[in-house]
Structures are given as C-alpha cells and as structure tokens.
Amino acid sequence: MDEKTINANIGGNKLGSNDNYALILDTVRRFGPIGRADIAKFTNLSGPRVTPLVRDLIRAGFLKEDEFGASKGGRPPILLRLVPDALFAIGVDIGAAKLRAAVVDLEAKIVTKIVKATNASEGKKATLGRTMNTILEVIEKSKVKTDKIKGIGIGLSGIVDHREGVCLFWPNVEGWKNIPLKKIIGQELGIEAVIDDSARAMTLAESWCGLAKNVENFIFVNVGIGVGSGVFIHGELYRGSGGTAGELGHMTVDENGPRCNCGNFGCLETLVSGPAIARRTREALEQGVVSLIEELVEGDLNKITSEIVVAAAKRGDKLAFNIMEKTGEYLGIGVANAINLFNPDLVIIGAGVSKAGRLLLDPVKRVVKARALQVASEKVDVKISILGDDAGVLGAAILVLKNIFTAGVSYVGRKSIPF
Amino acid sequence: MDEKTINANIGGNKLGSNDNYALILDTVRRFGPIGRADIAKFTNLSGPRVTPLVRDLIRAGFLKEDEFGASKGGRPPILLRLVPDALFAIGVDIGAAKLRAAVVDLEAKIVTKIVKATNASEGKKATLGRTMNTILEVIEKSKVKTDKIKGIGIGLSGIVDHREGVCLFWPNVEGWKNIPLKKIIGQELGIEAVIDDSARAMTLAESWCGLAKNVENFIFVNVGIGVGSGVFIHGELYRGSGGTAGELGHMTVDENGPRCNCGNFGCLETLVSGPAIARRTREALEQGVVSLIEELVEGDLNKITSEIVVAAAKRGDKLAFNIMEKTGEYLGIGVANAINLFNPDLVIIGAGVSKAGRLLLDPVKRVVKARALQVASEKVDVKISILGDDAGVLGAAILVLKNIFTAGVSYVGRKSIPF
DNA sequence: CGAACTTTATTCAAAATGTTAAAGAAGTTA
C-alpha cells in the first residue's frame, strides 16, 4: 500500500486493505506502549514485516514513536503508541433519566462530555431532537474537526436491531417503536451512526478500558431499572444468531415468581432490578415488618426506591440488609447459571448498583461458590465495575472505534456463507 | 508448496503451511460436492487462486473430481469431493453401559464399528485394557492401514481436561480420577489420542453429520443418566476459559430442589435425568397415586427406570404422562434460559431420550415459547437428534478429523497472547 | 574497561501467495 492511499484514508472509513494494519493497531491499543519486536510476537508476524507496516501507520498518523522501553539485556525497544487525536468518535447514552454524550479519542479517552436530563416524558420527537442537539453541542464544545469524527455510537436500554440500526422497542418511553435511528442520524448530521443496547455497549467499554481489558471471556451484568447484560466470547462481543444473545435479565430464576413485562414469570429482572427491590421491600413493610425505611419515606411506601433501601441497609437496618442479601442471592443464581454455561474468566457487575457495593457482591459471590460447578467457579472473579457512569458513553463510542481495530473479512477463518 | 511436501504430509499431522488448504477442504466437506467457482465464492478466494490450490489437494490425495454438476446456464461445474479413504480416525465412546469403537473415514462415515458392554464394574484397569483391545480389534476388522489412521478420539461422560488429555473424574466408575488417557493410549498404541466429554463430542457430531450441519450457533443437550451438553458458537465448539463451558445440566432450575452430586441444589440434572425421572415417579407412587407402572415393575418400586415410565406413558398411563410432561417443562426452563443467553439457531435434544419423542419435546417447546424472549424463541428450532447411538463414536472421531479441516494459527484475527 | 553477548530494528533478495484481465471450455438460450 502506497503512502498516498494510506493518507487518503485518515479520517475515512478504511485503514487499507491489509488486515495486518488493524491487527497491529489493536496490539498497540491493547498492550501499548510496545516495541516492534513484541508486536511481532503478539501478532505472529515476522520481525521484518512489522517494520514497514508500522512505518505506514506512523506516516498515516495513527502511531507514533515514544520513549525507549527498558532493556531486557540488549537493545531497548522503541515504544510505539496510538496517536490519540488521529480520529475521534461520539458516544451517546440515552438513559431513562440522563442523556449523555461524549467525544472520545482513539485511545478511548473521553475528551469532552455533556450530561443532561433525558426528559423522555416529552415524547419521542422531543427526545430525538434533544439528542441531536446534544451531539452537535458536544462536538462544538470539543473543538474537534468534523472530518476527524469517524462516527456516532448510540446506546439505549431498549431492544435494538444492531445490524439495521433500528430501535425496535424502548420500554421506558411511549412511541419508541421501530425507529430507524441510524438512518435518521445519518441524514440529519451527515455522520455514520451505530446503535446498540446500552448494556452491550458497556460490556465493550469494560473490555477496552475496564476490569476486563484483555480478558478473553467475561460476562457483564448491569442492575438498574432493568437488568442489562452482555457476553464477551473469544475477545468479541457475542450477539448470537438474531442479535439478542446474553440476556441474563430474563433468565427464569423462580419458576413461580412475579410476572415480568417480557411475558415470562420469575425472570431475574423481576427479582433484582431497582423496582423489584422496591417492590419486595414494600411488600415486607405491608406485612408489618419494622424498619428504618418507613421513616426515610415518611410513611409513603410508594416513595421507596432501591437507593433508599441501600441507604437504610448501610445504616444497619435489618430488613433492608435482608432484602439486599436476598437480591444478591437471586443475582448469584443467575450469575452461577451463566458461569456454568460460559465458563468465563470474569463476571463484572455494572455500575448501576455500585452504591450497594459488597452488600450485593458478597451474597453473589457466596451463591456462585455454592452453586456453580467447582471447576468453573474456582477460577472466576466476580467484581464490581470501576468505570462508573462513563461506561455507557465510552462503550457507545467504542462501537464506532472498534472498526478501526478490526480486520475486515479475511480469507482464513471465514465463517459466513455468501449465499 | 511443492508436490513433495504435500505428499509427504498425507497421513501426517499437517496439511501444509497454507491455511487455505484447510479452508478449501472444509468448504468441500460442508458443501460438497462443489465446483471451483463456488469454492471461490464460499471462501472469498479469487477464482484463479482456487485452481492451483485444488490441484495440490487432488495430487495430495484429499480431493477428487467427480461428475459434472447441473449447469446454471453456462459451463457446468466439475464437482469436487473428499476422498473418503484419504485418512481415517478412530472414535471411541466409553459409556456407563456400552463401549463403542469405530473406524471413521474422512467424510465422517463409519467404516467399521464394534459395540461391547463396558463392564465398568470390573475396575479401571480392566476397562482400560478392554478399551485398548477394542481399539485394536476395530482397526484389525476395518483392514485400514495404521499409517492412514490420523488419531484416536475418546469421549466419556466424565469431567475431562481436554487440553491435557486427562480424565479428571468419571462419576460412574470408582478409581477413574486424574487418568492421563491421552498419554497412556499414545504410549500403548503409538497413535495420538484426543479426549473429551462425550456430550461435547456428540455436539461436534451434530455439527458435522446431524441436524446442525452448517448451523453457526446451536445448543445440544443429551438427557441420560446425567445431563450432558455442548454449545456451538460461531461454527466452533465453545469450551470457555477453563474448558468446562456449556454445562446446562447443572443450571439451577429449582432453588430448593433435590441435592445434586455436584453439591448444588435443584440442578436441571436432578429433575430431568433418567434417575430423576425414576425417583419422581417412585415418590408419586409412594404417595398413593395409581398407575400402570406398578404392574410393569411387579410392585418393586426400585425397578422403576425412565424407560418404563416412557413405556407406560405411551400406553396412556396418566401418572407417567404427567411425569414426562413435567420433565419436559423443567428441561424447557433450562433450554429457554440457554436460548436467552446464546440466542442460537437450533437446540438439539440428544438421542438418550429419543424414545420419549414428542412426549418430552412438546412440553419443552411449549415452555420455550412461553419463557424465552420472543425475539430469540420465535426463530429457534428445537429438535430431537437423528444420529442415534452413533453420535458418540462419530463425535469422538471428529475430534481428530476436525484438525485436518481447521486452519492453523494465522496472522489475521489471532486472539491469544504469546506471553 | 572492553570483549562477548542480548535484544531490537532494518535491509535485501528470494519465495509464496494473491489479484486482475483475458481467453478457453462447455454448456444453455433463442
């Protein structure tokens, strides 16, 4: 590939026809700063081949030489890094409450961020408009040139057809059915967009910047208003045949449990989600259990939220503690089942419940140890995410960025069938 | 690659350094008989490149030209096929009751088969010796030359370290702990061996010769003395990080259910396995339910087996029918949960319960429809295997054969890390 | 200190792998 072609592709959609460009970039992203010799080891490319490929990538503006690394008894390596401002992506997280947008650089660092209320109750059209404006605002604020923005990634906690870029259904707001978000944004803003479920986007963020960096197989579960989740297999987000894989939230945990809005009974979501925690607390109080919570909501049981239960538990309230423990146990059953099926290295519990911390994590771990197969459970870690509220926007942006680091269709290992 | 190298590799372990040889062989295996033009389409290789690669493979004895295919309005394709007797593999299925061994050709057809009683009660040493002898016997009987036998694949329904080739634990027989089967067989017979869980081997058989041929993502569940299962993802057997992925049998289905010998309570296995069916039937009879089964076992409730329950159900016995229906419902919960997590194209119920047929399948399907997420369940098929008792040996042999059709470590898409 | 050794990076030629354009082969269609 000649220099002209590469330079023409900066800011474009393609890195070049050679998949090894992407492979090298991905190696630098994951293990950088890193020298050429190590790149050769990681990628299985020969040493001499790395030199010209890296030279191309430096000329193209994606890589730069940095300081020298430590010698291992010989010539020290010249460390290579990504050039953070080579390209950018926009990440948007449309949550039930908050609308977040961020400009994210090639190193997956947030450059500029805006957080607003979603005001979803204003209706579909208003929310869409608000989203567009926020995107424009964050681009403006970041001072990044439009031609360096590779795309817009959007995560929302609904059912999404990722391939077509359509939001099939967003439970939180009326009117969000079959909305071709990708097309709308492409037309309005002239930038390509990618849509996905926000939990899946967060899973991606964990694998790039979180506890799961360089972990081959892991599971991510986020407990919030619903239970979102994502599954990472062989270093990639697993979507399944129809694009809906990894739905931990709708696993049947109690055959005779409460009805879920998916139609099933006793889904994990009906037992551990924020509203489920509130409901279970309310039921206990209605049966006459004494608790600090009554004070906290001034007697109005409809005011109970999971946050209040967590706060009460931390202040030593017995009922609240029990509710959270039982919540953890339910979640533990779901996680243990998933561990038996996926045998991952790691399970990450998302930031939605990070305030609960060990209150939730301890019973989860206990149940996993008791219920998952020993060979699988003794090697798995269960941890709480460290990405905080940024996971959503980061992941959404990574939906875009990851294409830069992913080889195109290659001869070897091709799996899909052309007819 | 020159002719000499290729020919030197017939019967050896490597096809050559070019991954596209394996890619083409795999394409012919999956879609053959097939012409060169279609091979080009499937593999994404260019037409002219296919010609010399196929020529090499023909010279090497792996492929042959066959009849002409139907014209699509132009020159008809020269169809290519695998040469069945280019190479062979031995498949061995060490079951609790039966010991099976077969010589299987490159097309995964059984050439010669031997079935014996396992006589596991005679102890580890005897069983091992019996296995060795049976392998030698089946090779002898098949008249296949030893140098054409690429390896021995062994499936057993225990816990297996596939990578090391060690049987960690076989619940059915005492003394089977930490047995380095791969090493033992390699030393005794001088042929390389591969060991795996028999349900995983069966999963492989389904993907090559069964209902799951050319299906990207599917789940296999075999209900027998235990519940074995395997998961196929992106066209490959998924093993997870520790090699124990896909354990559907130990999913918690009833939080307060019976104790399982894995230590957990209410595993799927404790509710739907053959012994579980017998136990549940016995419990019902002990509580005074009237049933044909009592006659069938001549009043001795310890004689109840799942086969008898199925037989009674087929003769219209109400209790037996209800037991089988409830069994199907439990299995359905497990399958529905797995569908939500994996979003497969297909679920195959193994031959172990094929005699029960729709007695089991109907409730499974009903529960899947009710409990799995609609987007996932409306596209999934649930079927009973058509491979019968051969699934085990076939799959075991395919553990060996599949290496012929799998590209080696390639630059592009390399995932593992060399340090 | 300096010679010997390591490790990293590059150069260059040869080998292999792959592509495109064009032509030949063998049918169908009208």
Next chain:
DNA sequence: TAACTTCTTTAACATTTTGAATAAAGTTCG
C-alpha cells in the same frame, strides 16, 4: 447456429512473507 452464461485456466503482475545478514544499542562479566 449465434449469442450468451457460467466455469475454469493461463499469464502477467502485485503483494505479502520469510530468512539471512547486518546494524544499532544496550547489558554482562572477566
């Protein structure tokens, strides 16, 4: 029979990769 398709191969050329040799820049140790 002529025109058109589709399949396969040829030939010229471009790309990708490797291997051997070399240079660069340290560490190690007598």
